[in-house]
Amino acid sequence: MNKTPIFKRVAIVGIGLIGSSLSRAIKANQLAAHVAVHDISIDALETAEKLSIADSYHESISDAVLESDLIVLAIPIRVYRETVSSMVSSLSSGAILTDVGSVKEEVIRVVKPILPIDMHLVPGHPVAGTEHSGPESGFSELFQDRWTILTPETGTNKNAVEIVKEMWQRVGSDVEIMGASHHDRVLAITSHLPHLIAYTIVATAADVEGQLKNEKADENTVTTAEVIKYSAGGFRDFTRIAGSDPVMWRDVFLSNKEAVLEMLGRFTEDLTALQRAIRWEDGDQLEALFKRTRSIRRSVVEAGQAGGFQYTEVSADKPKK
């Protein structure tokens, strides 16, 4: 396996789950002579330093990116513009800017106009994560056997794309390259809509008690404590997803609005059809649908995408007793 460092200096801007994991992974795989990290949170920087996830820790973003040949944005999408603006004067000619955001068209739309002409923009998205946030939640194996999607525009320097690709491969990812617009539609259905649905159902369940406060409490009144107590019946799987970083996900939905609304429209149609089947007690329709979804589950398991949250489950989720 190739052991040569790829970069002289990598700057990672934002050291939450993904940023701190990538920093650890770059160091663990010796992909850079130096990894510099920046975060707007002093607390996060102090935690990162205690955990030794990088080689240097910077309150100043300019100091972090100075003389870096790769800069990685690992911050909420809606702060890309001001963040990149604040660093442009310190960027080196020929440096590569990449990111890890879950939406890619918006990145190109926002960043490209303010990036110096002698820089290379290679937007990226590792399809990996847990519901935990912050530098302490990262780990160097997060990207192993997961997909990373790069969405460089046509005409992007091929060498720059290859270098970013090699980095992700050497931290364990398989890399695919596709158009930003296509990426955003694929992720709208595979990631953004599932998160939206999970957030909603958790809120609905949490509100069951509150909604009932205006009614006379009777033997049918369901309490929030009961919702939590009996969550093993299915609900808890949604709480995991709905525990993901609120600011990051706010920005994902706002930045991929059109594709998310389209997929949500399809989902609502399907849900309404199922609601009707229940009301009319159309058991055949229900059973046929449930058999079809079961075969999709098998495909997901066969594709090897079924596990992956094991780190989280084992470390963070204690058994009941």
Next chain:
Amino acid sequence: MNKTPIFKRVAIVGIGLIGSSLSRAIKANQLAAHVAVHDISIDALETAEKLSIADSYHESISDAVLESDLIVLAIPIRVYRETVSSMVSSLSSGAILTDVGSVKEEVIRVVKPILPIDMHLVPGHPVAGTEHSGPESGFSELFQDRWTILTPETGTNKNAVEIVKEMWQRVGSDVEIMGASHHDRVLAITSHLPHLIAYTIVATAADVEGQLKNEKADENTVTTAEVIKYSAGGFRDFTRIAGSDPVMWRDVFLSNKEAVLEMLGRFTEDLTALQRAIRWEDGDQLEALFKRTRSIRRSVVEAGQAGGFQYTEVSADKPKK
């Protein structure tokens, strides 16, 4: 710990995931001198015998329940009526009938009128499971540290209730007793609605390609293969739930129709509000909601209900490579 057998003979009717797990658990904890199992599937019985999950295996339900002091129904709810009808003539006076179904009012409504007066009905529901089905998927630890809810009617023989309670406790469950109607509302929000949503979103995602067949395929066309490939972004968590037994779940929705439709109505309202917030780019509303759901996740983790699918994850979900 009490090691005395509770029963002379237990009959388990239906040996899918739950029935076969309970059979194993009763034997592992020596709660009965004899465990007899019945299933309408000869294949299932042969598998069960190969796996030695019980003491005797019966194609005839009458043979299975004969001289049993406990009969456990572990079959889809919509076949309770005909199943109980077919066994009543073989039931012993004073025997207890219980079940493991996810809906409880319907059980009382259907079974009570056809049960001999000298029998005891103690409806039960272990809130435990994986998405796998069949006798081979069961294991004796399935109920450990999980809740089991009993919903006996007022006036049910107290001793019968205590005996069923003791059985669940000795296979590792914590037992709660509540009214059947209350149970059905709690489960509608904690289990039935989450399953319904998961089934729907998996179907929506699976149909993305099909829906697009009528359109001109372009760079935005998302394929089913891509949905599966990039499922680690959130979608795969839903496929697990949507891989659950189709017939069992068909019956759950039909048997708990009113409560499911009510919770679904609440969910749809909440989803529509979120859809509007995205369309109007109301970031504050989104962020506030996502912060609230995150705190619910913490409560679930603290309540110790967050793990539990670890058996499944570790055994069935192979890493990608």
